[in-house]
Amino acid sequence: MHVLINLLRNRNFVLVFAVVVGLVLGDFAANIKAYTTYVLAIVMTFSMTNIRTSSLLPLKALVKPMLVGMLLNYVIYATIMIGLAYFLIDDKDLFYGFVVIATTPPGVAIIPFSYILKGDVEYSIKGVLGAFICTVFLTPFAVGWITGNGGIASWDLFMLMVKTIVLPLIISRFLLLSKPFKLVDKIRGKVVDWGFALLIFIAVGLNRQVFFSEPLILLQIGLVLLLTHFGLGLVYEKIASLFKRNAVKVMSENLLLTIKSSGFAVVTAITLFGQKAAIPTAGLAIFVLLYLLFLSFRLELKSKKATQPE
Structure with a gap:
Protein backbone atom coordinates (compact mmCIF):
# COMPACT_ATOMS: atom_id res chain seq x y z
CA MET A 1 0.00 0.00 0.00
CA HIS A 2 2.85 2.37 0.89
CA VAL A 3 4.50 1.64 -2.49
CA LEU A 4 1.23 2.41 -4.32
CA ILE A 5 0.81 5.73 -2.50
CA ASN A 6 4.38 6.72 -3.39
CA LEU A 7 3.73 5.86 -7.04
CA LEU A 8 0.57 7.97 -7.10
CA ARG A 9 2.60 10.89 -5.74
CA ASN A 10 5.26 10.50 -8.43
CA ARG A 11 4.72 12.97 -11.28
CA ASN A 12 6.41 10.79 -13.89
CA PHE A 13 4.30 7.76 -12.97
CA VAL A 14 1.08 9.79 -12.96
CA LEU A 15 1.62 11.10 -16.50
CA VAL A 16 2.57 7.67 -17.88
CA PHE A 17 -0.42 6.21 -16.04
CA ALA A 18 -2.68 8.78 -17.77
CA VAL A 19 -1.46 7.63 -21.19
CA VAL A 20 -2.05 3.96 -20.33
CA VAL A 21 -5.53 4.59 -18.91
CA GLY A 22 -6.38 6.69 -21.97
CA LEU A 23 -5.51 3.76 -24.23
CA VAL A 24 -7.46 1.25 -22.13
CA LEU A 25 -10.48 3.29 -20.99
CA GLY A 26 -10.44 6.05 -23.57
CA ASP A 27 -14.16 5.81 -24.33
CA PHE A 28 -14.86 7.71 -21.10
CA ALA A 29 -12.83 10.71 -22.33
CA ALA A 30 -15.73 11.99 -24.45
CA ASN A 31 -17.84 12.39 -21.29
CA ILE A 32 -15.46 14.94 -19.75
CA LYS A 33 -14.16 16.63 -22.89
CA ALA A 34 -16.39 19.68 -22.24
CA TYR A 35 -14.59 20.43 -18.96
CA THR A 36 -11.07 20.68 -20.37
CA THR A 37 -10.89 24.51 -20.24
CA TYR A 38 -11.93 24.56 -16.57
CA VAL A 39 -9.42 21.86 -15.66
CA LEU A 40 -6.64 23.77 -17.44
CA ALA A 41 -7.57 27.04 -15.72
CA ILE A 42 -7.31 25.37 -12.30
CA VAL A 43 -3.99 23.70 -13.19
CA MET A 44 -2.52 26.96 -14.52
CA THR A 45 -3.65 28.87 -11.43
CA PHE A 46 -1.87 26.48 -9.08
CA SER A 47 1.15 26.21 -11.39
CA MET A 48 1.63 29.96 -11.45
CA THR A 49 2.03 30.12 -7.68
CA ASN A 50 5.58 29.03 -8.57
CA ILE A 51 6.05 32.56 -9.93
CA ARG A 52 6.58 34.75 -6.87
CA THR A 53 5.75 38.44 -7.28
CA SER A 54 9.06 39.40 -5.63
CA SER A 55 10.91 37.58 -8.43
CA LEU A 56 9.54 40.10 -10.91
CA LEU A 57 11.27 43.04 -9.28
CA PRO A 58 13.02 45.27 -10.18
CA LEU A 59 11.05 45.70 -13.40
CA LYS A 60 14.17 46.87 -15.25
CA ALA A 61 15.79 43.47 -14.74
CA LEU A 62 12.81 41.74 -16.38
CA VAL A 63 13.36 42.99 -19.90
CA LYS A 64 16.29 40.88 -21.12
CA PRO A 65 15.19 37.44 -19.77
CA MET A 66 11.61 38.10 -20.92
CA LEU A 67 12.84 38.83 -24.45
CA VAL A 68 15.06 35.73 -24.35
CA GLY A 69 12.07 33.63 -23.25
CA MET A 70 10.00 34.97 -26.13
CA LEU A 71 12.80 34.39 -28.66
CA LEU A 72 13.58 30.83 -27.57
CA ASN A 73 10.04 29.61 -26.92
CA TYR A 74 8.40 31.15 -29.95
CA VAL A 75 10.74 32.25 -32.70
CA ILE A 76 13.30 29.41 -32.60
CA TYR A 77 11.14 26.54 -31.31
CA ALA A 78 8.13 27.50 -33.44
CA THR A 79 10.20 27.88 -36.62
CA ILE A 80 11.84 24.46 -36.19
CA MET A 81 8.64 22.62 -35.23
CA ILE A 82 6.37 24.13 -37.88
CA GLY A 83 9.07 23.65 -40.52
CA LEU A 84 9.51 19.97 -39.64
CA ALA A 85 5.76 19.37 -39.43
CA TYR A 86 5.20 21.06 -42.80
CA PHE A 87 7.58 18.63 -44.53
CA LEU A 88 6.81 15.46 -42.54
CA ILE A 89 3.08 15.66 -41.77
CA ASP A 90 0.52 15.34 -44.57
CA ASP A 91 -2.67 15.42 -42.51
CA LYS A 92 -4.08 18.95 -42.09
CA ASP A 93 -5.53 18.38 -38.60
CA LEU A 94 -2.30 16.87 -37.31
CA PHE A 95 -0.35 19.81 -38.77
CA TYR A 96 -2.68 22.21 -36.97
CA GLY A 97 -1.90 20.31 -33.77
CA PHE A 98 1.79 21.11 -34.24
CA VAL A 99 0.96 24.76 -34.92
CA VAL A 100 -0.84 24.83 -31.57
CA ILE A 101 2.17 23.26 -29.83
CA ALA A 102 4.56 25.74 -31.48
CA THR A 103 2.54 28.71 -30.21
CA THR A 104 1.76 27.22 -26.79
CA PRO A 105 3.34 28.92 -23.73
CA PRO A 106 6.26 27.29 -21.91
CA GLY A 107 5.56 24.71 -19.25
CA VAL A 108 5.67 26.08 -15.71
CA ALA A 109 7.67 22.93 -14.89
CA ILE A 110 10.63 24.95 -16.22
CA ILE A 111 10.84 26.74 -12.86
CA PRO A 112 11.23 23.74 -10.51
CA PHE A 113 13.41 21.91 -13.03
CA SER A 114 15.69 24.94 -13.29
CA TYR A 115 16.38 24.35 -9.61
CA ILE A 116 16.72 20.57 -9.99
CA LEU A 117 19.03 20.85 -13.01
CA LYS A 118 21.21 23.61 -11.51
CA GLY A 119 19.90 26.36 -13.76
CA ASP A 120 19.21 30.01 -12.95
CA VAL A 121 15.77 29.94 -11.30
CA GLU A 122 15.18 33.71 -11.26
CA TYR A 123 16.15 33.94 -14.92
CA SER A 124 13.76 31.08 -15.74
CA ILE A 125 10.87 32.75 -13.90
CA LYS A 126 11.32 35.96 -15.88
CA GLY A 127 11.71 34.06 -19.15
CA VAL A 128 8.53 32.07 -18.51
CA LEU A 129 6.61 35.24 -17.69
CA GLY A 130 7.83 36.91 -20.89
CA ALA A 131 6.72 33.95 -22.98
CA PHE A 132 3.33 33.91 -21.22
CA ILE A 133 2.77 37.57 -22.07
CA CYS A 134 3.81 36.85 -25.64
CA THR A 135 1.29 33.98 -25.79
CA VAL A 136 -1.69 36.15 -24.93
CA PHE A 137 -1.06 38.58 -27.78
CA LEU A 138 0.89 36.56 -30.36
CA THR A 139 -0.82 33.15 -30.37
CA PRO A 140 -4.30 34.25 -31.54
CA PHE A 141 -2.84 35.94 -34.60
CA ALA A 142 -0.07 33.41 -35.29
CA VAL A 143 -2.43 30.42 -35.23
CA GLY A 144 -4.97 32.20 -37.42
CA TRP A 145 -2.32 33.30 -39.92
CA ILE A 146 -0.51 29.95 -40.22
CA THR A 147 -3.72 27.90 -40.51
CA PRO A 180 -4.29 30.52 1.49
CA PHE A 181 -0.70 29.68 0.54
CA LYS A 182 -0.37 27.29 3.51
CA LEU A 183 -2.99 25.05 1.90
CA VAL A 184 -1.90 25.77 -1.69
CA ASP A 185 1.68 24.77 -0.94
CA LYS A 186 0.52 21.39 0.40
CA ILE A 187 -1.76 20.45 -2.49
CA ARG A 188 -0.18 22.32 -5.44
CA GLY A 189 1.89 19.40 -6.72
CA LYS A 190 -1.04 16.96 -6.60
CA VAL A 191 -3.46 19.40 -8.28
CA VAL A 192 -1.02 20.18 -11.09
CA ASP A 193 0.11 16.60 -11.69
CA TRP A 194 -3.36 15.05 -11.66
CA GLY A 195 -4.87 17.96 -13.59
CA PHE A 196 -2.34 17.56 -16.40
CA ALA A 197 -2.82 13.80 -16.24
CA LEU A 198 -6.57 14.25 -16.75
CA LEU A 199 -5.96 16.43 -19.82
CA ILE A 200 -3.50 13.88 -21.26
CA PHE A 201 -6.04 11.10 -20.60
CA ILE A 202 -8.65 13.06 -22.59
CA ALA A 203 -6.27 13.67 -25.52
CA VAL A 204 -5.18 10.02 -25.67
CA GLY A 205 -8.66 8.63 -25.00
CA LEU A 206 -10.34 10.63 -27.76
CA ASN A 207 -7.78 9.29 -30.25
CA ARG A 208 -7.14 5.79 -28.93
CA GLN A 209 -8.07 4.17 -32.27
CA VAL A 210 -5.22 6.05 -33.96
CA PHE A 211 -2.70 4.77 -31.41
CA PHE A 212 -3.74 1.20 -32.22
CA SER A 213 -4.37 1.37 -35.95
CA GLU A 214 -2.05 3.97 -37.50
CA PRO A 215 1.56 3.37 -36.35
CA LEU A 216 3.03 5.33 -39.29
CA ILE A 217 1.29 8.51 -38.11
CA LEU A 218 2.65 7.97 -34.61
CA LEU A 219 6.17 7.50 -35.99
CA GLN A 220 5.93 10.76 -37.96
CA ILE A 221 4.64 12.64 -34.92
CA GLY A 222 7.34 11.08 -32.76
CA LEU A 223 10.07 12.10 -35.22
CA VAL A 224 8.97 15.75 -35.24
CA LEU A 225 8.82 15.83 -31.43
CA LEU A 226 12.16 14.00 -31.04
CA LEU A 227 13.98 16.44 -33.32
CA THR A 228 12.32 19.50 -31.80
CA HIS A 229 13.09 18.57 -28.19
CA PHE A 230 16.15 16.32 -27.98
CA GLY A 231 17.72 17.51 -31.24
CA LEU A 232 17.09 21.23 -30.74
CA GLY A 233 18.00 21.20 -27.04
CA LEU A 234 21.29 19.35 -27.50
CA VAL A 235 22.31 21.42 -30.53
CA TYR A 236 21.61 24.61 -28.58
CA GLU A 237 23.80 23.40 -25.72
CA LYS A 238 26.60 22.53 -28.15
CA ILE A 239 26.49 25.96 -29.80
CA ALA A 240 26.39 27.68 -26.38
CA SER A 241 29.47 25.71 -25.24
CA LEU A 242 31.38 26.77 -28.36
CA PHE A 243 30.73 30.40 -27.38
CA LYS A 244 31.70 29.57 -23.76
CA ARG A 245 28.34 30.73 -22.39
CA ASN A 246 27.53 30.53 -18.68
CA ALA A 247 26.41 26.92 -18.06
CA VAL A 248 23.84 27.89 -15.41
CA LYS A 249 22.04 30.31 -17.72
CA VAL A 250 22.35 27.91 -20.66
CA MET A 251 20.45 25.25 -18.71
CA SER A 252 17.60 27.67 -18.06
CA GLU A 253 17.62 28.70 -21.72
CA ASN A 254 17.59 25.04 -22.77
CA LEU A 255 14.41 24.53 -20.74
CA LEU A 256 12.83 27.74 -22.07
CA LEU A 257 13.61 26.51 -25.58
CA THR A 258 12.23 22.98 -25.30
CA ILE A 259 9.58 22.70 -22.55
CA LYS A 260 6.01 23.51 -23.57
CA SER A 261 2.77 23.30 -21.59
CA SER A 262 1.25 20.02 -22.81
CA GLY A 263 -2.01 20.61 -20.93
CA PHE A 264 -2.48 24.00 -22.56
CA ALA A 265 -1.72 22.50 -25.97
CA VAL A 266 -4.27 19.72 -25.45
CA VAL A 267 -7.09 22.10 -24.55
CA THR A 268 -6.29 24.59 -27.32
CA ALA A 269 -6.03 21.90 -30.00
CA ILE A 270 -9.30 20.23 -29.01
CA THR A 271 -11.12 23.56 -28.66
CA LEU A 272 -9.97 24.99 -31.99
CA PHE A 273 -9.45 22.07 -34.35
CA GLY A 274 -11.03 18.94 -32.84
CA GLN A 275 -9.80 15.75 -31.27
CA LYS A 276 -7.44 14.59 -34.05
CA ALA A 277 -5.39 17.77 -33.70
CA ALA A 278 -4.81 16.77 -30.07
CA ILE A 279 -2.78 13.66 -31.02
CA PRO A 280 0.54 15.59 -31.32
CA THR A 281 -0.22 17.32 -28.00
CA ALA A 282 -0.56 13.95 -26.26
CA GLY A 283 2.82 13.02 -27.74
CA LEU A 284 4.20 16.35 -26.52
CA ALA A 285 3.52 15.36 -22.90
CA ILE A 286 5.48 12.13 -23.37
CA PHE A 287 8.48 13.77 -25.06
CA VAL A 288 8.66 16.64 -22.56
CA LEU A 289 8.68 14.07 -19.76
CA LEU A 290 11.36 11.98 -21.49
CA TYR A 291 13.53 15.03 -22.13
CA LEU A 292 13.32 16.20 -18.51
CA LEU A 293 14.18 12.69 -17.33
CA PHE A 294 17.11 12.60 -19.76
CA LEU A 295 18.47 15.92 -18.43
CA SER A 296 18.00 14.72 -14.83
CA PHE A 297 19.77 11.39 -15.40
CA ARG A 298 22.58 13.12 -17.29
CA LEU A 299 23.18 15.53 -14.42
CA GLU A 300 23.11 12.69 -11.91
CA LEU A 301 25.66 10.77 -13.99
CA LYS A 302 27.93 13.82 -14.21
CA SER A 303 27.69 14.36 -10.45
CA LYS A 304 28.66 10.75 -9.77
CA LYS A 305 31.66 10.98 -12.10
CA ALA A 306 32.77 14.22 -10.46
CA THR A 307 32.75 12.64 -6.97
CA GLN A 308 34.60 9.46 -7.99
CA PRO A 309 38.30 9.42 -7.10
CA GLU A 310 40.67 9.36 -10.06
Missing part, protein backbone atom coordinates in the same frame (compact mmCIF):
# COMPACT_ATOMS: atom_id res chain seq x y z
CA GLY A 148 -5.43 30.42 -42.78
CA ASN A 149 -8.09 31.08 -40.12
CA GLY A 150 -9.33 27.54 -40.61
CA GLY A 151 -12.69 27.96 -38.95
CA ILE A 152 -11.38 29.90 -35.94
CA ALA A 153 -11.67 33.50 -34.82
CA SER A 154 -8.65 35.29 -33.38
CA TRP A 155 -10.90 36.92 -30.78
CA ASP A 156 -12.14 33.52 -29.54
CA LEU A 157 -8.57 32.30 -29.18
CA PHE A 158 -7.61 35.54 -27.42
CA MET A 159 -10.42 34.96 -24.91
CA LEU A 160 -9.15 31.41 -24.38
CA MET A 161 -5.74 32.93 -23.54
CA VAL A 162 -7.42 35.26 -21.05
CA LYS A 163 -9.29 32.39 -19.37
CA THR A 164 -6.31 30.08 -19.14
CA ILE A 165 -3.35 32.47 -18.65
CA VAL A 166 -4.36 35.99 -17.61
CA LEU A 167 -7.06 35.11 -15.06
CA PRO A 168 -5.05 32.23 -13.51
CA LEU A 169 -2.04 34.56 -13.16
CA ILE A 170 -4.17 37.17 -11.38
CA ILE A 171 -5.87 34.62 -9.10
CA SER A 172 -2.51 33.02 -8.29
CA ARG A 173 -1.37 36.36 -6.76
CA PHE A 174 -4.15 36.01 -4.17
CA LEU A 175 -3.22 32.38 -3.50
CA LEU A 176 0.29 33.56 -2.60
CA LEU A 177 -1.06 35.46 0.40
CA SER A 178 0.08 33.85 3.63
CA LYS A 179 -3.19 32.21 4.74
Whole structure:
Protein backbone atom coordinates (compact mmCIF):
# COMPACT_ATOMS: atom_id res chain seq x y z
CA MET A 1 0.00 0.00 0.00
CA HIS A 2 2.85 2.37 0.89
CA VAL A 3 4.50 1.64 -2.49
CA LEU A 4 1.23 2.41 -4.32
CA ILE A 5 0.81 5.73 -2.50
CA ASN A 6 4.38 6.72 -3.39
CA LEU A 7 3.73 5.86 -7.04
CA LEU A 8 0.57 7.97 -7.10
CA ARG A 9 2.60 10.89 -5.74
CA ASN A 10 5.26 10.50 -8.43
CA ARG A 11 4.72 12.97 -11.28
CA ASN A 12 6.41 10.79 -13.89
CA PHE A 13 4.30 7.76 -12.97
CA VAL A 14 1.08 9.79 -12.96
CA LEU A 15 1.62 11.10 -16.50
CA VAL A 16 2.57 7.67 -17.88
CA PHE A 17 -0.42 6.21 -16.04
CA ALA A 18 -2.68 8.78 -17.77
CA VAL A 19 -1.46 7.63 -21.19
CA VAL A 20 -2.05 3.96 -20.33
CA VAL A 21 -5.53 4.59 -18.91
CA GLY A 22 -6.38 6.69 -21.97
CA LEU A 23 -5.51 3.76 -24.23
CA VAL A 24 -7.46 1.25 -22.13
CA LEU A 25 -10.48 3.29 -20.99
CA GLY A 26 -10.44 6.05 -23.57
CA ASP A 27 -14.16 5.81 -24.33
CA PHE A 28 -14.86 7.71 -21.10
CA ALA A 29 -12.83 10.71 -22.33
CA ALA A 30 -15.73 11.99 -24.45
CA ASN A 31 -17.84 12.39 -21.29
CA ILE A 32 -15.46 14.94 -19.75
CA LYS A 33 -14.16 16.63 -22.89
CA ALA A 34 -16.39 19.68 -22.24
CA TYR A 35 -14.59 20.43 -18.96
CA THR A 36 -11.07 20.68 -20.37
CA THR A 37 -10.89 24.51 -20.24
CA TYR A 38 -11.93 24.56 -16.57
CA VAL A 39 -9.42 21.86 -15.66
CA LEU A 40 -6.64 23.77 -17.44
CA ALA A 41 -7.57 27.04 -15.72
CA ILE A 42 -7.31 25.37 -12.30
CA VAL A 43 -3.99 23.70 -13.19
CA MET A 44 -2.52 26.96 -14.52
CA THR A 45 -3.65 28.87 -11.43
CA PHE A 46 -1.87 26.48 -9.08
CA SER A 47 1.15 26.21 -11.39
CA MET A 48 1.63 29.96 -11.45
CA THR A 49 2.03 30.12 -7.68
CA ASN A 50 5.58 29.03 -8.57
CA ILE A 51 6.05 32.56 -9.93
CA ARG A 52 6.58 34.75 -6.87
CA THR A 53 5.75 38.44 -7.28
CA SER A 54 9.06 39.40 -5.63
CA SER A 55 10.91 37.58 -8.43
CA LEU A 56 9.54 40.10 -10.91
CA LEU A 57 11.27 43.04 -9.28
CA PRO A 58 13.02 45.27 -10.18
CA LEU A 59 11.05 45.70 -13.40
CA LYS A 60 14.17 46.87 -15.25
CA ALA A 61 15.79 43.47 -14.74
CA LEU A 62 12.81 41.74 -16.38
CA VAL A 63 13.36 42.99 -19.90
CA LYS A 64 16.29 40.88 -21.12
CA PRO A 65 15.19 37.44 -19.77
CA MET A 66 11.61 38.10 -20.92
CA LEU A 67 12.84 38.83 -24.45
CA VAL A 68 15.06 35.73 -24.35
CA GLY A 69 12.07 33.63 -23.25
CA MET A 70 10.00 34.97 -26.13
CA LEU A 71 12.80 34.39 -28.66
CA LEU A 72 13.58 30.83 -27.57
CA ASN A 73 10.04 29.61 -26.92
CA TYR A 74 8.40 31.15 -29.95
CA VAL A 75 10.74 32.25 -32.70
CA ILE A 76 13.30 29.41 -32.60
CA TYR A 77 11.14 26.54 -31.31
CA ALA A 78 8.13 27.50 -33.44
CA THR A 79 10.20 27.88 -36.62
CA ILE A 80 11.84 24.46 -36.19
CA MET A 81 8.64 22.62 -35.23
CA ILE A 82 6.37 24.13 -37.88
CA GLY A 83 9.07 23.65 -40.52
CA LEU A 84 9.51 19.97 -39.64
CA ALA A 85 5.76 19.37 -39.43
CA TYR A 86 5.20 21.06 -42.80
CA PHE A 87 7.58 18.63 -44.53
CA LEU A 88 6.81 15.46 -42.54
CA ILE A 89 3.08 15.66 -41.77
CA ASP A 90 0.52 15.34 -44.57
CA ASP A 91 -2.67 15.42 -42.51
CA LYS A 92 -4.08 18.95 -42.09
CA ASP A 93 -5.53 18.38 -38.60
CA LEU A 94 -2.30 16.87 -37.31
CA PHE A 95 -0.35 19.81 -38.77
CA TYR A 96 -2.68 22.21 -36.97
CA GLY A 97 -1.90 20.31 -33.77
CA PHE A 98 1.79 21.11 -34.24
CA VAL A 99 0.96 24.76 -34.92
CA VAL A 100 -0.84 24.83 -31.57
CA ILE A 101 2.17 23.26 -29.83
CA ALA A 102 4.56 25.74 -31.48
CA THR A 103 2.54 28.71 -30.21
CA THR A 104 1.76 27.22 -26.79
CA PRO A 105 3.34 28.92 -23.73
CA PRO A 106 6.26 27.29 -21.91
CA GLY A 107 5.56 24.71 -19.25
CA VAL A 108 5.67 26.08 -15.71
CA ALA A 109 7.67 22.93 -14.89
CA ILE A 110 10.63 24.95 -16.22
CA ILE A 111 10.84 26.74 -12.86
CA PRO A 112 11.23 23.74 -10.51
CA PHE A 113 13.41 21.91 -13.03
CA SER A 114 15.69 24.94 -13.29
CA TYR A 115 16.38 24.35 -9.61
CA ILE A 116 16.72 20.57 -9.99
CA LEU A 117 19.03 20.85 -13.01
CA LYS A 118 21.21 23.61 -11.51
CA GLY A 119 19.90 26.36 -13.76
CA ASP A 120 19.21 30.01 -12.95
CA VAL A 121 15.77 29.94 -11.30
CA GLU A 122 15.18 33.71 -11.26
CA TYR A 123 16.15 33.94 -14.92
CA SER A 124 13.76 31.08 -15.74
CA ILE A 125 10.87 32.75 -13.90
CA LYS A 126 11.32 35.96 -15.88
CA GLY A 127 11.71 34.06 -19.15
CA VAL A 128 8.53 32.07 -18.51
CA LEU A 129 6.61 35.24 -17.69
CA GLY A 130 7.83 36.91 -20.89
CA ALA A 131 6.72 33.95 -22.98
CA PHE A 132 3.33 33.91 -21.22
CA ILE A 133 2.77 37.57 -22.07
CA CYS A 134 3.81 36.85 -25.64
CA THR A 135 1.29 33.98 -25.79
CA VAL A 136 -1.69 36.15 -24.93
CA PHE A 137 -1.06 38.58 -27.78
CA LEU A 138 0.89 36.56 -30.36
CA THR A 139 -0.82 33.15 -30.37
CA PRO A 140 -4.30 34.25 -31.54
CA PHE A 141 -2.84 35.94 -34.60
CA ALA A 142 -0.07 33.41 -35.29
CA VAL A 143 -2.43 30.42 -35.23
CA GLY A 144 -4.97 32.20 -37.42
CA TRP A 145 -2.32 33.30 -39.92
CA ILE A 146 -0.51 29.95 -40.22
CA THR A 147 -3.72 27.90 -40.51
CA GLY A 148 -5.43 30.42 -42.78
CA ASN A 149 -8.09 31.08 -40.12
CA GLY A 150 -9.33 27.54 -40.61
CA GLY A 151 -12.69 27.96 -38.95
CA ILE A 152 -11.38 29.90 -35.94
CA ALA A 153 -11.67 33.50 -34.82
CA SER A 154 -8.65 35.29 -33.38
CA TRP A 155 -10.90 36.92 -30.78
CA ASP A 156 -12.14 33.52 -29.54
CA LEU A 157 -8.57 32.30 -29.18
CA PHE A 158 -7.61 35.54 -27.42
CA MET A 159 -10.42 34.96 -24.91
CA LEU A 160 -9.15 31.41 -24.38
CA MET A 161 -5.74 32.93 -23.54
CA VAL A 162 -7.42 35.26 -21.05
CA LYS A 163 -9.29 32.39 -19.37
CA THR A 164 -6.31 30.08 -19.14
CA ILE A 165 -3.35 32.47 -18.65
CA VAL A 166 -4.36 35.99 -17.61
CA LEU A 167 -7.06 35.11 -15.06
CA PRO A 168 -5.05 32.23 -13.51
CA LEU A 169 -2.04 34.56 -13.16
CA ILE A 170 -4.17 37.17 -11.38
CA ILE A 171 -5.87 34.62 -9.10
CA SER A 172 -2.51 33.02 -8.29
CA ARG A 173 -1.37 36.36 -6.76
CA PHE A 174 -4.15 36.01 -4.17
CA LEU A 175 -3.22 32.38 -3.50
CA LEU A 176 0.29 33.56 -2.60
CA LEU A 177 -1.06 35.46 0.40
CA SER A 178 0.08 33.85 3.63
CA LYS A 179 -3.19 32.21 4.74
CA PRO A 180 -4.29 30.52 1.49
CA PHE A 181 -0.70 29.68 0.54
CA LYS A 182 -0.37 27.29 3.51
CA LEU A 183 -2.99 25.05 1.90
CA VAL A 184 -1.90 25.77 -1.69
CA ASP A 185 1.68 24.77 -0.94
CA LYS A 186 0.52 21.39 0.40
CA ILE A 187 -1.76 20.45 -2.49
CA ARG A 188 -0.18 22.32 -5.44
CA GLY A 189 1.89 19.40 -6.72
CA LYS A 190 -1.04 16.96 -6.60
CA VAL A 191 -3.46 19.40 -8.28
CA VAL A 192 -1.02 20.18 -11.09
CA ASP A 193 0.11 16.60 -11.69
CA TRP A 194 -3.36 15.05 -11.66
CA GLY A 195 -4.87 17.96 -13.59
CA PHE A 196 -2.34 17.56 -16.40
CA ALA A 197 -2.82 13.80 -16.24
CA LEU A 198 -6.57 14.25 -16.75
CA LEU A 199 -5.96 16.43 -19.82
CA ILE A 200 -3.50 13.88 -21.26
CA PHE A 201 -6.04 11.10 -20.60
CA ILE A 202 -8.65 13.06 -22.59
CA ALA A 203 -6.27 13.67 -25.52
CA VAL A 204 -5.18 10.02 -25.67
CA GLY A 205 -8.66 8.63 -25.00
CA LEU A 206 -10.34 10.63 -27.76
CA ASN A 207 -7.78 9.29 -30.25
CA ARG A 208 -7.14 5.79 -28.93
CA GLN A 209 -8.07 4.17 -32.27
CA VAL A 210 -5.22 6.05 -33.96
CA PHE A 211 -2.70 4.77 -31.41
CA PHE A 212 -3.74 1.20 -32.22
CA SER A 213 -4.37 1.37 -35.95
CA GLU A 214 -2.05 3.97 -37.50
CA PRO A 215 1.56 3.37 -36.35
CA LEU A 216 3.03 5.33 -39.29
CA ILE A 217 1.29 8.51 -38.11
CA LEU A 218 2.65 7.97 -34.61
CA LEU A 219 6.17 7.50 -35.99
CA GLN A 220 5.93 10.76 -37.96
CA ILE A 221 4.64 12.64 -34.92
CA GLY A 222 7.34 11.08 -32.76
CA LEU A 223 10.07 12.10 -35.22
CA VAL A 224 8.97 15.75 -35.24
CA LEU A 225 8.82 15.83 -31.43
CA LEU A 226 12.16 14.00 -31.04
CA LEU A 227 13.98 16.44 -33.32
CA THR A 228 12.32 19.50 -31.80
CA HIS A 229 13.09 18.57 -28.19
CA PHE A 230 16.15 16.32 -27.98
CA GLY A 231 17.72 17.51 -31.24
CA LEU A 232 17.09 21.23 -30.74
CA GLY A 233 18.00 21.20 -27.04
CA LEU A 234 21.29 19.35 -27.50
CA VAL A 235 22.31 21.42 -30.53
CA TYR A 236 21.61 24.61 -28.58
CA GLU A 237 23.80 23.40 -25.72
CA LYS A 238 26.60 22.53 -28.15
CA ILE A 239 26.49 25.96 -29.80
CA ALA A 240 26.39 27.68 -26.38
CA SER A 241 29.47 25.71 -25.24
CA LEU A 242 31.38 26.77 -28.36
CA PHE A 243 30.73 30.40 -27.38
CA LYS A 244 31.70 29.57 -23.76
CA ARG A 245 28.34 30.73 -22.39
CA ASN A 246 27.53 30.53 -18.68
CA ALA A 247 26.41 26.92 -18.06
CA VAL A 248 23.84 27.89 -15.41
CA LYS A 249 22.04 30.31 -17.72
CA VAL A 250 22.35 27.91 -20.66
CA MET A 251 20.45 25.25 -18.71
CA SER A 252 17.60 27.67 -18.06
CA GLU A 253 17.62 28.70 -21.72
CA ASN A 254 17.59 25.04 -22.77
CA LEU A 255 14.41 24.53 -20.74
CA LEU A 256 12.83 27.74 -22.07
CA LEU A 257 13.61 26.51 -25.58
CA THR A 258 12.23 22.98 -25.30
CA ILE A 259 9.58 22.70 -22.55
CA LYS A 260 6.01 23.51 -23.57
CA SER A 261 2.77 23.30 -21.59
CA SER A 262 1.25 20.02 -22.81
CA GLY A 263 -2.01 20.61 -20.93
CA PHE A 264 -2.48 24.00 -22.56
CA ALA A 265 -1.72 22.50 -25.97
CA VAL A 266 -4.27 19.72 -25.45
CA VAL A 267 -7.09 22.10 -24.55
CA THR A 268 -6.29 24.59 -27.32
CA ALA A 269 -6.03 21.90 -30.00
CA ILE A 270 -9.30 20.23 -29.01
CA THR A 271 -11.12 23.56 -28.66
CA LEU A 272 -9.97 24.99 -31.99
CA PHE A 273 -9.45 22.07 -34.35
CA GLY A 274 -11.03 18.94 -32.84
CA GLN A 275 -9.80 15.75 -31.27
CA LYS A 276 -7.44 14.59 -34.05
CA ALA A 277 -5.39 17.77 -33.70
CA ALA A 278 -4.81 16.77 -30.07
CA ILE A 279 -2.78 13.66 -31.02
CA PRO A 280 0.54 15.59 -31.32
CA THR A 281 -0.22 17.32 -28.00
CA ALA A 282 -0.56 13.95 -26.26
CA GLY A 283 2.82 13.02 -27.74
CA LEU A 284 4.20 16.35 -26.52
CA ALA A 285 3.52 15.36 -22.90
CA ILE A 286 5.48 12.13 -23.37
CA PHE A 287 8.48 13.77 -25.06
CA VAL A 288 8.66 16.64 -22.56
CA LEU A 289 8.68 14.07 -19.76
CA LEU A 290 11.36 11.98 -21.49
CA TYR A 291 13.53 15.03 -22.13
CA LEU A 292 13.32 16.20 -18.51
CA LEU A 293 14.18 12.69 -17.33
CA PHE A 294 17.11 12.60 -19.76
CA LEU A 295 18.47 15.92 -18.43
CA SER A 296 18.00 14.72 -14.83
CA PHE A 297 19.77 11.39 -15.40
CA ARG A 298 22.58 13.12 -17.29
CA LEU A 299 23.18 15.53 -14.42
CA GLU A 300 23.11 12.69 -11.91
CA LEU A 301 25.66 10.77 -13.99
CA LYS A 302 27.93 13.82 -14.21
CA SER A 303 27.69 14.36 -10.45
CA LYS A 304 28.66 10.75 -9.77
CA LYS A 305 31.66 10.98 -12.10
CA ALA A 306 32.77 14.22 -10.46
CA THR A 307 32.75 12.64 -6.97
CA GLN A 308 34.60 9.46 -7.99
CA PRO A 309 38.30 9.42 -7.10
CA GLU A 310 40.67 9.36 -10.06
